[in-house]
Amino acid sequence: MCQLLALNCKNPTDATFSFSGFTQRAGITDHHADGWGIAFFEGSDQDRGLRHFIDHLPASQSPVAELLRRYPIKSRNILAHIRKATQGDVLLENCHPFVRELWGRYWVFAHNGNLADYHPKLHGVYRPVGDTDSERAFCWIMQELAKSHASVPSVHELTLTLRELVPTIARFGNFNFLLSNGQALWTHASNQLCYLERKHPFTSARLRDQDVRIDFADHTTPDDRVAVVVTAPLTVDEAWITFAPGELATFVDGERVY
Numbered sequence: 001m002c003q004l005l006a007l008n009c010k011n012p013t014d015a016t017f018s019f020s021g022f023t024q025r026a027g028i029t030d031h032h033a034d035g036w037g038i039a040f041f042e043g044s045d046q047d048r049g050l051r052h053f054i055d056h057l058p059a060s061q062s063p064v065a066e067l068l069r070r071y072p073i074k075s076r077n078i079l080a081h082i083r084k085a086t087q088g089d090v091l092l093e094n095c096h097p098f099v100r101e102l103w104g105r106y107w108v109f110a111h112n113g114n115l116a117d118y119h120p121k122l123h124g125v126y127r128p129v130g131d132t133d134s135e136r137a138f139c140w141i142m143q144e145l146a147k148s149h150a151s152v153p154s155v156h157e158l159t160l161t162l163r164e165l166v167p168t169i170a171r172f173g174n175f176n177f178l179l180s181n182g183q184a185l186w187t188h189a190s191n192q193l194c195y196l197e198r199k200h201p202f203t204s205a206r207l208r209d210q211d212v213r214i215d216f217a218d219h220t221t222p223d224d225r226v227a228v229v230v231t232a233p234l235t236v237d238e239a240w241i242t243f244a245p246g247e248l249a250t251f252v253d254g255e256r257v258y
Contacts, residue, residue, distance in 0.1 A: 002096070002112040003231045004193065005080040006178045008185035008251035010225040012074040015040070017214050020069050021207035021234050023059040025082055028209070034058075035083040035095040036065060039108045040075035047076055047182035050106040054095035058082075076253075077180045081110040086133075093130035097178075098138050100126060102145060103152035105181045109138040112231055113174030113190055120169075137169050141179070155184045159250045159258050162186055166248055178229065185251040187229050189243035195229040196240050197255055205235040225254030 005022045007015050019038065036059035043049025059065040059082050081096035096110040111134035118133045124146065126139035141162075148161050162179075166188050169175055176193050179186040187193060202216035202224075229251070233240040243249065250258050 002084050002110075003082045004110055004112045004176060004178050004229070005078075005231075005234075006110075006180070006185055006187065006229040007075075007078040008180075008227045008229075008254055009076045010253040010255075011221075011223065012076055013224065013226050014219065015073040015075065015078045016069065016071075017207070017212070018228060018230075018234055019073065019078075019080060020212065021209045022080060022230070023065050023069065023082065024209035025059075028060045034090045035092070036062065036081060037095045037097050037110070038068060038073075038078065038080040039097045039099060040073055040078040041106070041180070041182035042075055048105060050099065050108070050182070052097070052099055052108075054092060054097075056090055056092045056095060077182055077185055079108050079110050079178045079180055079185075081112075081178075086114045087131070089131070091130065094132050094135075096134060098135050100138065100142050102142055102181075103149075105152065105183075107142060107179065107181045109141070110134075110178045111137060112176040112192070115169065115172040115175065118169070118172040133172075137175070137177075140169070141165060155250065155252060156258060158184070159186065159248070162188075163248055167246075170246065176231070183252070185227070185229070186248065187243070187251070188248045190245060192231055193229065193243045194231075194233060194240045195227060195243070195249070195251075195256075196238055197225065197227045199225040199254070205238050208232075208234060208236050227251045227254050227256065
């Protein structure tokens with residue numbers, strides 16, 4: 001299956017360390033070589049701007065990924081995906097994360113799993129461009145959110161709505177996903193997803209997939225806080241927490257809420 005990575009942060013945070021280790025799983029330390037992508041929110045203090053990069057090449061070989069490993073990615077919400085194709089050919093339009101607009105904000109979605117025979121009724125403006133079960137699921141979620149709320153609701157209200165919608169999709173198979181609109185990060189685990197929260201006092205950590213160590217205390221302030229969500233632990237010396245099957249979680253400002 002695919003691999004997921006997300007960071008939700010209180011302050012704009014450099015994601016180069018996490019992203020560099022994560023991309024090694026695309027053909028070097030693992031076999032997820034059917035494309036990749038990353039999206040991160042920037043811009044005003046409302047985080048309405050979005051940078052979005054995808055490539056059908058393996059992340060370990062992609063010149064675009066190499067550019068981003070050297071680019072100082074700083075954001076409060078970052079979503080990345082490396083693909084092992086289960087549905088849909090290895091094409092650019094099938095690469096995650098997928099992006100749509102709703103209520104004047106960008107929404108970003110990435111999925112790990114396989115939804116068997118999943119073909120929801122899509123009758124609004126949200127239609128897939130590619131032919132993956134993942135994009136169909138994202139379009140259905142966007143369609144149902146738009147039907148449920150006339151304008152952008154609170155993060156708490158969105159969490160409650162997602163808790164009602166997600167089981168409808170999850171019954172078709174493994175539905176591990178990441179979702180963000182720049183205000184919060186929502187995650188759902190069917191069978192494989194974990195997280196940790198980094199906060200003051202910060203310590204050091206070493207990547208599992210690359211011989212790289214960093215002392216976070218050298219790059220942070222006491223006011224910083226970062227939540228990292230990933231398919232399999234990125235580091236070997238931190239206490240990762242595994243989500244329970246069927247668990248939907250919400251992260252705001254680097255910590256789990258609700």
